[in-house]
Amino acid sequence: MKYSNKENYFDAIIVGSGTCGATIAKELSKKHKNVLILERGGNEPLKESLMGYAKISNEVRVTDKLKDMRAFTTGGTTAMYLAVADLPPIKTFKNLGIDLTEDLEQARKEIPIGEISDDLIGDQAKKLGESAKDLGYDWKKKLMLVDQSKFNSKNFYEVKWKARTFIESALRDGATLINQAIVSKVLHDNKKAIGVEYTVGKKKEVLKAYGEKIILAAGSLATPIILKDSGIKNVVSHGFYINPSIGLIGSIPGLASAENFCGCMGAKLDDEIELMDANFHRFLFNVGMLVSAKPLRIASYPKHVGITVKVKEPVGGELTKEGKYSKKLTEEDHRKLLKGIDAANEVLKNAGARKIFKTGLISGGALGTIKIKEHIDEKLQTEYEGLYVCDGSILPESDRVTPTLTLVCLAKYLARHLAASL
Known part of the structure; x- marks a missing residue:
């Protein structure tokens, strides 16, 4: 079904350019898919400085006294992380019907680990x-x-790996990146996701983009809110x-x-x-x-x-x-x-x-809000056909790994299935 003109229709719309969004964008773009990336933050050069961090950092309260830090910029929170990694819990994901073995092998070839x-x-x-x-x-x-x-x-x-390098690769392969894009909700028709609504910067005009596949990779704090505002009410039903x-x-x-x-x-x-x-x-x-x-x-x-x-x-x-x-x-x-x-x-x-x-007490985010086999299936698809979730919100609570490498593998896994169906 065609919902808009050719210039505003994409094979995949990816909300968020962090670890998962960047990986999916890179994988789909190199397979010549038409990809739109919507990033809430800007695209200024990354600098490890007080001013550099201040421009991109954002805090979200997750308990009465604790806030979590995230980054609004191309490449997401890898712009200001420690670069610590754990191997993904392969067995846990296999039990959920998700085999990341091949994806981990590929990640080892592309990322310094x-x-x-x-x-x-x-x-x-x-x-x-x-x-x-x-x-x-x-x-x-x-x-x-x-x-x-x-x-x-x-x-x-x-020398720390950053997701921005994957975005740069996707752009070289023809992907489109829009910065300062705040996505408010997913558009759907008869339980099929067809696009997104968003604004850019301080402009009040509501824009729409349409696509065959919609991927929410906005981060564990943002994705559940977008899902909720899009009509999926049972997210975070088990907490985080x-x-x-x-x-x-x-x-x-x-x-x-x-x-x-x-x-x-x-x-x-x-x-x-x-x-x-x-x-x-x-x-x-x-x-x-x-x-x-x-x-x-x-x-x-x-x-x-x-x-x-x-x-x-x-x-x-x-x-x-x-x-x-x-x-x-x-x-x-x-x-x-x-x-x-x-x-x-x-x-x-x-x-x-x-x-x-x-020091003060800090948190590691609001992780595990969306459960595989309940909120999404083993292909990471929601109850809306064509709408997928891939970020820290879907990490199982049983294995509390440092998430970056696991997220890269999950994104590669999803990209493989998306590329095969597009």
């Missing part, structure tokens, strides 16, 4: 790791999405999870460290509590000290060591009628945080750290 080499790990991180191992923790390296071959001891930001985390930072007299790739090591305290290296390179450390109201510590960066406590809390909460996320942490959640804090304190003190302080 590996552990940080020993010679690129700073003394802060090494000191922390030695202390953790001394106390009996199974302190191991984490995978990171970093091109170490291009690292020159200063370009920590530039946020992985609450807190950092501890102290100083070790006499330590004079080089800089670090933050998050490159860690260990599980148990199935519910994880400890992770939180030794940032200098710029991010300075930002953290400003946010924590500890500006005097900036001058003594080489002496500081940090560790993050992340806990697994049960799924719960709701998306209110006003489109707001609402959840409360339980006494058990706080007990797990305190247990992790005690362990982190022990690791820091064993390393010789003094003047230890806690």
Whole structure:
């Protein structure tokens, strides 16, 4: 069925240019599909600076006291992430009818994935790791999405993989990108998705674009709201999870460290509590000290060591009628945080750290709001034919992995099926 003129009709309309949106756009464009990408943020060059972060960062409240940070820019939140990665839970997805094996193999060929080499790990991180191992923790390296071959001891930001590179590839292959595009809802006809409504920038004019396939990849915080406003009422019916985390930072007299790739090591305290290296390179450390109201510590960066406590809390909460996320942490959640804090304190003190302080509590988003086999099928299609979801909102709560690599694989999986049906 034709709903508009040829210039306004696409094989696929992708809402969001983050990890999933960028991957799908790249895969479909290289197969000569006509792709439209609608990105809420701008397209300015990415810079790791206070002003650069301030221009693209956006906060969303997910509990009474916690906010989650996201980025409005081409490439989404990979513009300001740590580049830590976990392998996707292949078995979990296979049980849901989704085989990501082939997609993981392809992702390994296209994205720099590996552990940080020993010679690129700073003394802060090494000191922390030695202390953790001394106390009996199974302190191991984490995978990171970093091109170490291009690292020159200063370009920590530039060598992290970013989804923007996939968008640039899609554009070279003919995709169309519209920035400052805020999608309000999906258009549908007799339970078939046919397009989207959106505005651009501060203009009030409502625009429409039509397509054969509509993919919501706007992020775990935005996609459920778009679905709700499009008439799909049962999203977030089981709640969501946020992985609450807190950092501890102290100083070790006499330590004079080089800089670090933050998050490159860690260990599980148990199935519910994880400890992770939180030794940032200098710029991010300075930002953290400003946010924590500890500006005097900036001058003594080489002496500081940090560790993050992340806990697994049960799924719960709701998306209110006003489109707001609402959840409360339980006494058990706080007990797990305190247990992790005690362990982190022990690791820091064993390393010789003094003047230890806690950062503010942060969240990992509103993940798992949309359930596979309930809200979407094994092809990631919703109850509306031709409408698909692919972002952090569909991640199963059973496996709390650092999501970037899993999302790339899910997007490749979806793109394969879309390309075959277009």
